[in-house]
Amino acid sequence: MSWGDKKEVQKGNIGERIVEELLIKWGYIIYKVVNDGPHIIDFFAHKSDKDIIGIDAKTKRRLKLYTRTGFNYKNYLEYEKLQKQHNLRIFMLFVDDFEGYAYGQWLDKLGEGYIMDNYEKVIVWGLDKMKIIRELTEDEVMELNKYTTENWDYSKINKYFGELSDEEKDILKNW
Numbered sequence: 697m698s699w700g701d702k703k704e705v706q707k708g709n710i711g712e713r714i715v716e717e718l719l720i721k722w723g724y725i726i727y728k729v730v731n732d733g734p735h736i737i738d739f740f741a742h743k744s745d746k747d748i749i750g751i752d753a754k755t756k757r758r759l760k761l762y763t764r765t766g767f768n769y770k771n772y773l774e775y776e777k778l779q780k781q782h783n784l785r786i787f788m789l790f791v792d793d794f795e796g797y798a799y800g801q802w803l804d805k806l807g808e809g810y811i812m813d814n815y816e817k818v819i820v821w822g823l824d825k826m827k828i829i830r831e832l833t834e835d836e837v838m839e840l841n842k843y844t845t846e847n848w849d850y851s852k853i854n855k856y857f858g859e860l861s862d863e864e865k866d867i868l869k870n871w
Contacts (some may be wrong), residue, residue: 698732707843711755711791712738714798714836718789719751736774737786750778750786755793755840758823760848763856765790766820769811775803789829793840794850795857799826818854823856 712728716739719726724741739751745822752775766772768787774787791802800820809819812861 703843755791764820769817783816798829
């Protein structure tokens, strides 16, 4: 099976597409990875007079039993190194088909994470550290769900982020 045929890669590509559309809407010029295979970061972007930033899209559901999300600790160390070596701010953007939102935070604003070492070492943060970026459409959630490989049953889990008010939706549209 090739890299691009993996379900998690296909799901990640959908999340990256959503993030790319957001960046364009916000007026960023985007530089992205064009070759297949693993990579440290998904996008570099800048606005005309602003510094270059790094953006990594994580297309995944939050943890089932905790209102936290995160990623592989090894990747975290790579982001930290990239941030320090190049004086580069990195924004972590999570596309979560369970919560139905894209949310995220600057890596340097996440603070100390909680390290979990069950099957693989991961670092996670509470969803209270995240900022909602935008609501996912019903079609986006359905498309993402087609590529979900988790075996967890989320049907009895309460969502952390509630429904947005019309005022909040208007704010996000213009963000």
